[in-house]
Amino acid sequence: MRWRELYPEWQEAVEELVRSDGVILALGATDTGKSTFCALLLRLKHQAGQNAGFVDLDVGQTTVGPPTTFSSVLLNKPYELLSELTPHSLAFLGDVSPVRHVSLALTGARRVLDDLMPLQPQSVVIDTDGYIGGWHGRAYKLMLIDLLRPQAIVALQRAGELEPILSALRLRANWKLYELPVPKTILRKSPPQRAQHRRAAFARYFEKAQSHTLPLDQFRFIGRRLGAGQPISDNRRRFLADQVHAELLHAEMVGDSLHLIVRQPLNDAQIEMLMTLANVNKLVMLPQSAYHNLLVGLIDYTGRCYGLGLIERLDYKARVLEVLSPVRSVQPVRWVQLGYLRVLPDGTELGEPLREG
Ligand SMILES: Nc1ncnc2c1ncn2[C@@H]1O[C@H](COP(=O)(O)OP(=O)(O)O)[C@@H](O)[C@H]1O
Numbered sequence: 001m002r003w004r005e006l007y008p009e010w011q012e013a014v015e016e017l018v019r020s021d022g023v024i025l026a027l028g029a030t031d032t033g034k035s036t037f038c039a040l041l042l043r044l045k046h047q048a049g050q051n052a053g054f055v056d057l058d059v060g061q062t063t064v065g066p067p068t069t070f071s072s073v074l075l076n077k078p079y080e081l082l083s084e085l086t087p088h089s090l091a092f093l094g095d096v097s098p099v100r101h102v103s104l105a106l107t108g109a110r111r112v113l114d115d116l117m118p119l120q121p122q123s124v125v126i127d128t129d130g131y132i133g134g135w136h137g138r139a140y141k142l143m144l145i146d147l148l149r150p151q152a153i154v155a156l157q158r159a160g161e162l163e164p165i166l167s168a169l170r171l172r173a174n175w176k177l178y179e180l181p182v183p184k185t186i187l188r189k190s191p192p193q194r195a196q197h198r199r200a201a202f203a204r205y206f207e208k209a210q211s212h213t214l215p216l217d218q219f220r221f222i223g224r225r226l227g228a229g230q231p232i233s234d235n236r237r238r239f240l241a242d243q244v245h246a247e248l249l250h251a252e253m254v255g256d257s258l259h260l261i262v263r264q265p266l267n268d269a270q271i272e273m274l275m276t277l278a279n280v281n282k283l284v285m286l287p288q289s290a291y292h293n294l295l296v297g298l299i300d301y302t303g304r305c306y307g308l309g310l311i312e313r314l315d316y317k318a319r320v321l322e323v324l325s326p327v328r329s330v331q332p333v334r335w336v337q338l339g340y341l342r343v344l345p346d347g348t349e350l351g352e353p354l355r356e357g
């Protein structure tokens with residue numbers, strides 16, 4: 001087979017891993033061939049008649065699910081490319097990197113692997129992102145490994161960049177560590193290429209999306225500040241609104257701060273008066289449109305993320321949320337997980353993030 005010529009440095013490890021069961025995790029910086037290695041290993045396992053599972057934990061450059069998600073899938077049917085498979089399980093991160101969301105990433109990783117296990121894969125191959133630098137990247141990868149407990153770790157390294165992680169992994173006896181070089185055939189992608197790849201993946205995902213209307217009472221927002229607080233009663237909200245002569249569409253107390261959705265921005269005097277009346281130290285004020293184009297995860301009544309959406313309209317007057325999503329129905333939605341990225345249906349990522357205070 002041609003792969004032996006393309007990646008001669010990997011031959012021995014691949015031949016051993018094709019035959020072994022259990023969980024195998026690929027580790028390395030960006031463009032070190034992690035995804036190539038996983039795809040190759042899965043292809044060979046599939047050809048050998050194994051029921052292998054794939055767990056995709058690279059939210060920036062996903063292979064199976066839409067960008068910003070973790071996913072898992074069982075390879076029990078013929079396939080051409082991993083990218084054409086429908087994920088069995090999804091976990092929504094809502095950002096293109098786990099850097100600022102480590103706990104969310106760890107929870108999601110555990111979930112997609114757990115969801116795969118009842119399908120009884122003989123072995124599972126886990127692909128990861130290239131975030132390995134700094135103490136933070138190292139800590140994330142070590143926690144991920146401790147959480148997922150792979151029996152084998154494939155470490156792909158160019159020039160010592162993985163050493164801080166490897167030196168820690170070598171001292172543990174829980175896994176077999178395969179330290180491999182990066183073959184010459186593995187090319188580096190530029191950041192614009194990566195962004196373009198992601199844009200195309202988003203566009204594909206939202207290609208057949210439709211608008212859905214969700215009554216606000218059907219679900220709760222999770223993941224960010226909105227919806228996390230104690231709602232202020234309608235009477236009290238109207239009283240506060242009357243006092244400052246402004247339209248307060250939604251108000252809730254999140255800790256010691258007041259989270260407000262307003263029609264028009266308030267002036268300093270109005271803010272000061274509101275803070276005194278509500279007895280709060282902090283006030284966050286946003287228009288409804290602040291949430292428009294925000295990427296969200298649609299979570300059903302079993303906790304499953306079954307699709308992604310883009311907020312088209314958040315309307316506290318009509319008490320509805322409109323989301324653009326390829327899911328067939330929003331009937332099962334119980335939680336709407338707010339993401340960190342604003343995206344247009346054609347895949348364009350809008351720069352300015354949502355600042356919720
Ligand atoms: N045989 C090959 N010929 C040409 N390019 C290849 C080959 N194998 C891998 N590549 C390219 O190398 C790049 C990096 O590989 P990839 O597996 O995506 O790395 P990682 O997952 O670590 O970021 C990809 O753009 C991929 O298309």
Ligand SMILES: [Mg+2]
Pocket residue numbers: 034035036058061127128
């Ligand atoms: Mg990859």
